[in-house]
Amino acid sequence: MPAPTTSAAPATPGVAATAVPAAPAPAPTVHHRALYTWLAVYPTITLASVLTAPHTTHLPVYLRTGLLVTLVVPVVVYGLMPALLKGHTAAAGRRAARRTRLARR
Structure with a gap:
C-alpha cells in the first residue's frame, strides 16, 4: 500500500509574507501596578467589610x-488584578x- 502523501497549497508567485508579529505591550510601571492594586483592594475591602460586619461583630x-483577608485576596488576585x-x-x-x-504622517 503506498504511503499517503500530503500536498501543500502552491505559493502565490510574487507575494511575500510580510506579517510581522506585534511587539508585546510593555509591563506596567511600578506606579501603575501600585495604582491598580489600590483600585482593586480598597473597594473590595470596603464592600466585604460592609457585607460581613453584621455577621462578625x-x-x-x-x-x-x-x-476579610480570606475573602478579599482571592477576589483581587484572581479576578480584579488580571482584569485591570x-x-x-489594551490601552x-x-x-x-x-x-x-x-x-x-
Missing part, C-alpha cells in the same frame, strides 16, 4: 481581619498604535 478583630492588567495592556496597545499612525 461578635468576633475579635484578628478573626474579622482573617476572614488586561485593560492596561498600551492603543497608545502604541496611535503613536505609530502619528509618526507616519
